[in-house]
Amino acid sequence: xxxxxxxxxxxxxxxxxxxxxxxxxxxxxxxxxxxxxxxxxxxxxxxxxxxxxxxxxxxxxxxxxxxxxxxxxxxxxxxxxxxxxxxxxxxxxxxxxxxxxxxxxxxxxxxxxxxxxxxxxxxxxxxxxxxxxxxxxxxxxxxxxxxxxxxxxxxxxxxxxxxxxxxxxxxxxxxxxxxxxxxxxxxxxxxxxxxxxxxxxxxxxxxxxxxxxxxxxxxxxxxxxxxxxxxxxxxxxxxxxxxxxxxxxxxxxxxxxxxxxxxxxxxxxxxxxxxxxxxxxxxxxxxxxxxxxxxxxxxxxxxxxxxxxxxxxxxxxxxxxxxxxxxxxxxxxxxxxxxxxxxxx
Amino acid sequence: xxxxxxxxxxxxxxxxxxxxxxxxxxxxxxxxxxxxxxxxxxxxxxxxxxxxxxxxxxxxxxxxxxxxxxxxxxxxxxxxxxxxxxxxxxxxxxxxxxxxxxxxxxxxxxxxxxxxxxxxxxxxxxxxxxxxxxxxxxxxxxxxxxxxxxxxxxxxxxxxxxxxxxxxxxxxxxxxxxxxxxxxxxxxxxxxxxxxxxxxxxxxxxxxxxxxxxxxxxxxxxxxxxxxxxxxxxxxxxxxxxxxxxxxxxxxxxxxxxxxx
Numbered sequence: 139x140x141x142x143x144x145x146x147x148x149x150x151x152x153x154x155x156x157x158x159x160x161x162x163x164x165x166x167x168x169x170x171x172x173x174x175x176x177x178x179x180x181x182x183x184x185x186x187x188x189x190x191x192x193x194x195x196x197x198x199x200x201x202x203x204x205x206x207x208x209x210x211x212x213x214x215x216x217x218x219x220x221x222x223x224x225x226x227x228x229x230x231x232x233x234x235x236x237x238x239x240x241x242x243x244x245x246x247x248x249x250x251x252x253x254x255x256x257x258x259x260x261x262x263x264x265x266x267x268x269x270x271x272x273x274x275x276x277x278x279x280x281x282x283x284x285x286x287x288x289x290x291x292x293x294x295x296x297x298x299x300x301x302x303x304x305x306x307x308x309x310x311x312x313x314x315x316x317x318x319x320x321x322x323x324x325x326x327x328x329x330x331x332x333x334x335x336x337x338x339x340x341x342x343x344x345x346x347x348x349x350x351x352x353x354x355x356x357x358x359x360x361x362x363x364x365x366x367x368x369x370x371x372x373x374x375x376x377x378x379x380x381x382x383x384x385x386x387x388x389x390x391x392x393x394x395x396x397x398x399x400x401x402x403x404x405x406x407x408x409x410x411x412x413x414x415x416x417x418x419x420x421x422x423x424x425x426x427x428x429x430x431x432x433x434x435x436x437x438x439x440x441x442x443x444x445x446x447x448x449x450x451x452x453x454x455x456x457x458x459x460x461x462x463x464x465x466x467x468x469x470x471x472x473x474x475x476x477x478x479x480x481x482x483x
Numbered sequence: 484x485x486x487x488x489x490x491x492x493x494x495x496x497x498x499x500x501x502x503x504x505x506x507x508x509x510x511x512x513x514x515x516x517x518x519x520x521x522x523x524x525x526x527x528x529x530x531x532x533x534x535x536x537x538x539x540x541x542x543x544x545x546x547x548x549x550x551x552x553x554x555x556x557x558x559x560x561x562x563x564x565x566x567x568x569x570x571x572x573x574x575x576x577x578x579x580x581x582x583x584x585x586x587x588x589x590x591x592x593x594x595x596x597x598x599x600x601x602x603x604x605x606x607x608x609x610x611x612x613x614x615x616x617x618x619x620x621x622x623x624x625x626x627x628x629x630x631x632x633x634x635x636x637x638x639x640x641x642x643x644x645x646x647x648x649x650x651x652x653x654x655x656x657x658x659x660x661x662x663x664x665x666x667x668x669x670x671x672x673x674x675x676x677x678x679x680x681x682x683x684x685x686x687x688x689x690x691x692x693x694x695x696x697x698x699x700x701x702x703x704x705x706x707x708x709x710x711x712x713x714x715x716x717x718x719x720x721x722x723x724x725x726x727x728x729x730x731x732x733x734x735x736x737x738x739x740x741x742x743x744x
Contacts (some may be wrong), residue, residue: 150563187646207649220643224665233661421716448501467572 139163139290140184140321144193147183154179155346157193160335161289161338166315166322168332168353171342172368179327180342181291184323185212198289208237213282217294219274221266227261227277234285245284252280255314272303276310283318292324298329305478307392308334329369330407333481353483357403372441372452373406384482388447392423392477403483411453411477413442415463417472424475426451430467435459440465444473500594516717524717533702533718534725540614540698541682544621545675545721554669556630557663560637574631577624586691589620593692600662618660627680629674636670637663676733683726 145157153177171177184195186207194203216415221230232286233245236450237247253259254278266274275295281288295311296304310334315322326332332353334341340350341364349361357374360366377384377391380399384391390402412418417425428446440460444451451473455465466469516524524530559571577585593600593610603610610616640663648658664671686700694701699722705714 169635172555185646185650187649206654207646208654210650212650216639216643216647218643220647221668222644222648222662232651233648237652237657268739281647281651287650435559 139198140323141196142184143196144191145178145180145183145190145195146192147188149179149188149302152176153180157347161270161321161323164319164321165337166312166335167324168328168336168339169323169325169342170339170368173327173329174282175342176340177327178293179345181214181323181325184289185214185291186210187214211288213285213287213290215275215278215282215290215292215295217298219266219278220273221278221281225265226260226263226265227269230277231262231265231280231284233281234363238285246471248256248284248286250447252284255303256280256310257259259333271299272307275299279310281316283314283320287320288324289321292325293323294326295324299329304331311335318448330405330481333405333483341368343368354403357405357462357483361406371407375404375449377402377404379482383479384480385392387449389426389449391480391481393480393483394478396474403462405481405483406451406479408452408454410442411451411473411475413444413453413455413463413465414472414474418474420474421476422474423477425472426471426482427470430465430469430471432467433465442472446473504689511522511740513540513714513720513723516720521720524721529702529744530695530699530718530721533697533699534722535684536614536617536696537699537722538725538729540617540621541625541679542719543618544682545629545678546623547618548626548678549620549671549675552630552674553633556674557637557659558635559630560634561566563640574627576627577629582624582687583687583691585619585623586688589616589623589688592617608694612693612695614693614696617689617698618694620688621685624685624688625678625682632674632677633667635668636673636693639670640666672733672736679733680726680730683722 140159140161141156142159142161145154147154148209157180159167159216160274167181169177186202186205188211190203195199197210198210199292202212211382225233233295253262256279258273258276258280261273265279266277269277290481292311295459296307299307308331311322311324315335324332324335336353339353339355340352340357341348343364345411349365356365357369358368375386377386378401379385380391382393382395384402384404386404388415393404397407412422425447428444428451430442431445431450434441434443436454439454439456442453442455442460442465444453453473455463461469496669532561555574559567559574580588590611593603593616595601595604600610608615610619643656648662649655651686653661656737684700687705689698690701690704697705699718703715703718706718
């Protein structure tokens with residue numbers, strides 16, 4: 139278990155104020171907050187890379203507040219991966235082994251398994267500058283995991299990636315987390331990244347923790363208007379799942395992935411919902427016809443409320459396209475979204 | 484065809500003037516002595532000795548800069564603290580102080596009237612007129628070039644690489660040896676070359692501290708004063724050639740490092 143008690147950090151102009159967090163063993167903790175909230179500073183404080191002014195960090199009952207980074211058993215994976223450019227991928231991954239008392243044979247086995255699981259066996263002899271973002275990320279993950287840290291800190295692991303890789307890496311993180319049982323502490327500015335991964339979460343703003351709890355708690359009962367705004371995924375509906383279909387009232391929604399049947403929620407970002415006058419002939423699995431119930435001016439964009447049966451979807455359109463489509467209250471329109479745009483939790 | 488603007492022609496003529504200013508005197512000097520004179524100079528033990536002394540003292544200065552300047556360059560590149568600018572200013576001082584003044588300043592602490600000079604003479608260390616003195620002077624004038632080159636090299640390396648190394652279990656020392664130094668290797672080499680180049684060309688400060696043993700610039704000056712231009716030229720040519728070879732060699736050594744990174 140990781141306990142952070144009244145942690146205070148001053149770093150130039152930046153301040154972390156009285157951070158209190160408890161992170162359960164083998165959990166997947168996600169710290170969310172907008173850019174500049176101090177997430178990375180907290181991450182580096184946990185790793186021992188920035189000086190702590192006051193308060194303490196206890197990992198598995200051991201006070202590590204004044205310990206140097208190499209004595210903490212805390213691994214870190216940065217957003218830019220920070221692979222050592224002068225070493226091959228293999229030497230990057232095995233870099234830390236010599237500092238840990240490992241049985242050589244076991245270490246070799248772990249290396250083979252990690253490299254296999256992460257699908258990077260064919261990259262071992264290459265240098266980092268010849269690899270893609272997703273490949274670099276896998277290598278960085280292997281490097282952090284091979285020394286068996288008690289906790290792995292992930293700094294925005296998905297945001298630098300191409301949209302197509304994100305789902306893949308998300309799956310990978312989940313699998314790795316489950317199979318190794320190491321505590322993960324992930325930082326992100328994107329709420330939807332937290333949805334599918336987090337067992338525990340916290341929201342941070344201007345150097346303070348605003349709310350902690352399960353994702354559902356934060357989502358359903360935002361403690362402040364900031365949190366409500368931050369998690370603002372406006373289309374949230376309770377749903378009953380069976381296979382890849384979520385039943386929301388009388389509406390059936392196709393989802394990309396669902397582990398197990400039962401009750402839960404689906405959420406769709408307003409910007410992922412496309413409005414058209416006629417049903418779109420596209421690959422989007424979900425297409426419904428509805429009636430515009432209202433249009434809200436949001437400056438650059440309009441938020442359009444569309445009634446489908448007894449549900450109200452909210453979609454964002456630019457003012458230009460609203461005029462092109464001639465959107466108005468009471469109009470019948472089609473709305474569509476990809477099944478991969480449906481977040482399930 | 485596009486008509487060139489007057490600015491273009493002004494730039495070109497200025498460029499030619501700059502190159503002429505550098506190359507004309509050098510070419511003239513290099514071609515003035517005959518082959519026989521150059522050969523003769525090479526058989527003159529005084530010439531050989533002075534050039535060898537120039538090279539060894541300049542290399543020593545660069546090595547000392549490497550040993551004591553590297554940690555300082557690291558600290559200046561990585562940490563922010565009060566008074567950092569003052570320290571950076573102090574390190575740059577040798578660049579702006581007139582050379583004879585450097586010599587006089589060093590002699591003032593090395594003489595018998597100073598506790599440091601007394602202490603050193605008790606230990607048997609002599610600055611005035613000794614190889615040790617020459618190395619001290621050359622380190623004094625060359626060090627800023629080494630520190631500044633390495634400092635900007637280290638600044639270009641992401642501190643995150645060091646952070647990751649620490650989190651993987653490596654100590655500060657280990658991280659420096661396995662990450663920072665290999666990545667800054669080219670800056671080390673460039674700083675080393677610049678320090679060497681500055682040291683090997685020093686005359687004003689050395690002539691004050693140690694006229695003897697004679698380094699090449701002092702010998703060249705002595706030949707010029709005593710016998711005239713014609714007799715100083717062959718020595719000058721050899722010094723220039725030795726310098727060029729040395730620096731070319733170091734540059735070539737530095738190039739494969741660039742490929743690997």
